[in-house]
Amino acid sequence: MYRYDDLDRQMLTDRSNEFRLQAERRLSGDITEDQFKPLRLMNGLYLQLHAYMLRIAIPYGTLNTAQLRRLAWVASTYDKGYGHFTTRTNLQLHWIKLRDAPDILDSLAEVGLHAIQTSGNCIRNVTADPYAGATADEIDDPRVWAEVIRQWSTVHPEFSYLPRKFKIAVTAAEKDRAAIRSYDIGLHVRRTREGELSFEVLVGGGQGRTPYLAKTIREHLPAGRLLSYLDAILRVYNRQSRRDNIHKQRIKILVATLGVEEFTRRVEAEWALNDGADIDLPDTELARIRANFRPLAFEPQPAKSQAFEAAKAADAEFARFTRRNVHAHKVPGQTPGDATSEQMQVIADLADAYSQGEVRVNYTQNLVLPHVKLADVPAVYARLKEAGLATANIDLITDIIACPGLDYCTLANARAIPVAQAIARRFADPERAEAIGELPIKISGCINACGHHHLGAIGILGVDKKGEEYYQLSLGGSGGDDASLASILGPAVSANQTPDAIEALVETYLVHRQEGERFLDTVRRTGLQPFKEAVYVDAH
């Protein structure tokens, strides 16, 4: 993975020192809250319901074990011993004090972590396929390109005050595990017929109150021209987006307003004008960055492991774990896979012992050990089970995405975590959950959609009705290759009614599903009507 050089380290130290002075000036009254707020937000520090929240960037979701251990230490020392991995592969700490924040940033900087550009109208943390460098279905390592974009966009003077926040995701695999169509810019690494690396460039995706899926504006951008093309897109957006209405300032609104053809024409015209030679990355620099991601050395492994097969035969729970939570590695015989500080330490220990010291954060809020030998999976499973981290439920109904919601967030209208917990309890029987099959539920506590409810096979949106929590249900969303936005089922239901409503939806699916259909497939085939009838008495 990428190693910070002296320049990177000096920049983090300088930034941390700068924030210490800013915080001191605020605490002493030398600057007002209005003056300080944008400065703290540029360093990921929000004021929420119970305390300050610090959002720490995890670039393209990749952590080494020293970084994960430091996050665990910070959570234990300055917070209440836990952190929340987000759908943007960041880590949020929800009990931070302003007076501690500079010390925390110093501590993070020591291991190459920071909170820069985790807030504000700038280019945010770049995300990528969590199986990057480990999966057989990728044609390049997307982390190389995510790192290129991170370096280009960090404190970029022209793009630090965009009309709104701006998010970029990269995948290089056939299967989209990064939800790139829900991003301001989604980049899909492909190869041309001639075998050259190129990008399919998708623009204008986003969730929030006006969800859109990104549209392709270029099928094959030569890989070496990436930065000048991104520059052209950002310039068109920066100059031509509205700035008079916060709800209409994301690039998705500009693309939708102009139409994708006109938007594309303007980007291409801008690209023809900009100085690509000055903006695009020199080959030597790309090679330097790429060298950080060179393939790891793996001992040759048999494609089958006797120990692995024996453990599966002996333990039904472990067998379920391997069916749901283990993904084939590109090297045969290897397999990729709200945490407390102790759990983070366990994961770091396991990564050191079994996964080449690497951990990934997935946008589905799961952690991945990307390089585990098949023969080691039983030992990894045993340790995960001890730590309460071995639930065999990836992509099942209990593998729920939830934002922090009203339990913490000052923007939220309703809680999300307790709803997820109630649904998880309702479907706790692992055999039943596996029989139901793939059914991603995604819960947001407000219309900002941090919980990706627009992309849930079942999406749940918390709303406030006269001070009480209600939940609007949507069906048919997907963030994958078959990306689609969920459709609202009907009137919102109360918190206590929500698990019953989910149960009714699942029962309806089981009645109507045909051979091999996932919940999503059945909804797409039947439409919403049978599901409405199951949930609402007065639908007609």
Place this chain on the structure above:
Amino acid sequence: MKVLTANSLETGEALFWNKGQWAVRFADGERFEGDEAAAPVLAQAEGQPTAVVAPYLIDVEEVEGHWVPIAFRERLRALGPSNHRQHGKQADGDADVEALVAATFVARSAGRVKLIKR
């Protein structure tokens, strides 16, 4: 009735105005008859930028002998996160907290009568 609240600048913790001081417990918050009665103390709080951030008034009501915020958000602010009941102000677990918890989750369990079959 109204209560004046803000967040501590230094810690971010929710605070409640009580006769010129900032109290940590909601139950210790001073109550005012309405916006007009609370206006002078709101102005006073706004003049303390190195102590608190963004002071504002919240609506409160009496439920079975205990005062509670009307808005669900403010009830959670006065208690702490419902997924970690050992964290935040609710950790004290006294009678005022219990009353607030009871009132809060009565509100949560309300809903559209007979909307759902089961």
